[in-house]
Amino acid sequence: MNSKKFIFIIGIVIAFLLAVHPGFASDELKASDNGKLINGQEYVKNRVLVKFSEDETPTAETTESSARGRIPGRNARHNQLATVLSHRYRSEIKGVRYHKYTGYYMVETQENCDIAALCRKLRLEPFVIDASPDYYAVIDSTVPTGYESSKPVLAASCPASTAPGTAIYPDDEYFQYQYALYNTGQVYLPETGLSGTTGSDIKAPAGWAWTTGSEDMIIAVIDSGVSGDHEDLAGKVIQGYNFVNDTPDASDDHGHGTFAASIAAANTNNGVGIAGVCWHARIMPLKTMAASGYGSYSNIAAGIRYAAEHGAHVINLSVGGRNPSPVLEDACKYAYEQGVVLVCSAGNYSPNVHYPAAYDDYCLAVAATGADDQHAPFSNTGPEVDVAAPGYFVWGARFSPYEPDNLSSYRWDSGTSFACPYAAGAAALLISYKPFLTNAQIMSLIKYTADDVNQDEDPGVDEFLGYGRLNLRTLLEPYELN
Ligand SMILES: [Ca+2]
Ligand SMILES: [Ca+2]
Numbered sequence: 001m002n003s004k005k006f007i008f009i010i011g012i013v014i015a016f017l018l019a020v021h022p023g024f025a026s027d028e029l030k031a032s033d034n035g036k037l038i039n040g041q042e043y044v045k046n047r048v049l050v051k052f053s054e055d056e057t058p059t060a061e062t063t064e065s066s067a068r069g070r071i072p073g074r075n076a077r078h079n080q081l082a083t084v085l086s087h088r089y090r091s092e093i094k095g096v097r098y099h100k101y102t103g104y105y106m107v108e109t110q111e112n113c114d115i116a117a118l119c120r121k122l123r124l125e126p127f128v129i130d131a132s133p134d135y136y137a138v139i140d141s142t143v144p145t146g147y148e149s150s151k152p153v154l155a156a157s158c159p160a161s162t163a164p165g166t167a168i169y170p171d172d173e174y175f176q177y178q179y180a181l182y183n184t185g186q187v188y189l190p191e192t193g194l195s196g197t198t199g200s201d202i203k204a205p206a207g208w209a210w211t212t213g214s215e216d217m218i219i220a221v222i223d224s225g226v227s228g229d230h231e232d233l234a235g236k237v238i239q240g241y242n243f244v245n246d247t248p249d250a251s252d253d254h255g256h257g258t259f260a261a262s263i264a265a266a267n268t269n270n271g272v273g274i275a276g277v278c279w280h281a282r283i284m285p286l287k288t289m290a291a292s293g294y295g296s297y298s299n300i301a302a303g304i305r306y307a308a309e310h311g312a313h314v315i316n317l318s319v320g321g322r323n324p325s326p327v328l329e330d331a332c333k334y335a336y337e338q339g340v341v342l343v344c345s346a347g348n349y350s351p352n353v354h355y356p357a358a359y360d361d362y363c364l365a366v367a368a369t370g371a372d373d374q375h376a377p378f379s380n381t382g383p384e385v386d387v388a389a390p391g392y393f394v395w396g397a398r399f400s401p402y403e404p405d406n407l408s409s410y411r412w413d414s415g416t417s418f419a420c421p422y423a424a425g426a427a428a429l430l431i432s433y434k435p436f437l438t439n440a441q442i443m444s445l446i447k448y449t450a451d452d453v454n455q456d457e458d459p460g461v462d463e464f465l466g467y468g469r470l471n472l473r474t475l476l477e478p479y480e481l482n
């Protein structure tokens with residue numbers, strides 16, 4: 001074994017050891033001492049999210065809330081209740097403020113407050129529907145930032161750009177490595193010589209025969225931000241929002257969001273980089289995850305509501321946490337009721353499907369497969385899994401905060417994080433092609449047209465792959481009635 005290969009394998013081992021423990025906390029997280037543990041999950045220190053009873057009749061809506069449409073507005077009665085809490089629990093509560101993005105009230109606790117005990121007490125108040133910690137979610141990548149492959153030596157196995165039938169083969173430089181889109185049994189990891197299994201792909205060229213997507217499509221990417229300066233996302237990224245720093249600048253300071261966005265909708269057939277699933281969709285970057293890879297549920301909920309309020313058709317959520325939480329579920333319900341398709345990663349190594357993916361009523365939960373259509377070993381399992389897509393060593397746009405001027409590089413990465421945007425891109429393609437479908441119909445079609453690739457071991461719907469691996473050909477091609 002040569003030394004390069006040895007280092008590469010050691011790298012993979014370290015990557016997976018780290019991935020088993022999602023708490024690969026960055027220095028930033030350690031330094032800020034973010035919270036204690038409830039059920040093993042970290043939450044924002046000194047904060048409780050409170051939802052007041054809807055029965056408390058609103059007496060006055062603020063202009064701010066009415067300008068924001070259907071988001072529940074701050075109302076005078078709720079403000080009074082916030083004041084009541086501040087007085088009644090003054091030994092534990094420092095202040096209460098309305099969180100305009102979620103409609104919840106954020107309680108700031110005194111230092112060393114027992115958050116779990118305070119939540120229990122607040123829930124006993126007749127006018128409090130829920131009081132919960134503001135949990136952290138984590139990005140669903142299994143390879144830590146900084147572990148990135150070198151630029152590969154190009155193999156001579158690129159499919160022809162003209163092809164039999166109606167399938168479309170784009171001319172992007174790295175399309176040849178994207179077994180996820182079109183698997184010819186090609187080498188997909190040049191450093192290792194690993195090759196795929198013919199047909200273990202989402203049948204993208206056959207799907208693109210019917211549509212390559214509409215520029216009207218907006219995919220909101222709730223993540224670490226997106227680098228709109230990357231060559232394969234240039235011209236794609238519309239105005240979003242940064243909920244971590246409360247500013248309109250939603251640029252990426254991690255790399256995860258840029259990678260996920262590129263899988264869903266990279267500039268395609270432009271001769272460089274990779275091919276995206278929905279070629280012409282635009283990306284709305286909603287930064288809810290800090291450079292550490294962690295983000296609070298309240299920020300993610302804010303991002304989900306923002307997307308629904310600002311015209312997103314699809315929301316890609318390659319993030320999640322182990323705890324259910326009303327603030328997150330309410331946001332998913334709200335976006336779903338606005339007609340948005342919410343596509344969520346099932347999570348890695350939890351081992352159960354995490355949240356928001358596990359909200360069956362509102363979210364499409366996506367598991368990961370590899371280049372042989374096998375369930376990826378890290379991919380969470382459970383009855384909430386709806387569909388699977390490749391997420392084991394897949395190619396995407398590389399953005400590194402350590403090399404912000406390098407806007408033309410690519411790499412592989414793994415995780416249900418990167419299975420998710422294949423399904424999000426598929427949803428955007430289907431909406432482009434059949435805009436009359438409802439979000440519930442879109443979600444059903446994605447499930448019902450998937451391939452039951454594990455039917456020998458797990459026939460039918462199962463807890464590993466749901467209905468099966470995504471198939472763009474059967475999703476998009478018209479049915480022939482005989
Ligand atoms: Ca490209
Ligand atoms: Ca589900």
Ligand SMILES: [Ca+2]
Nearest residue numbers: 458459460462
């Ligand atoms: Ca099955």
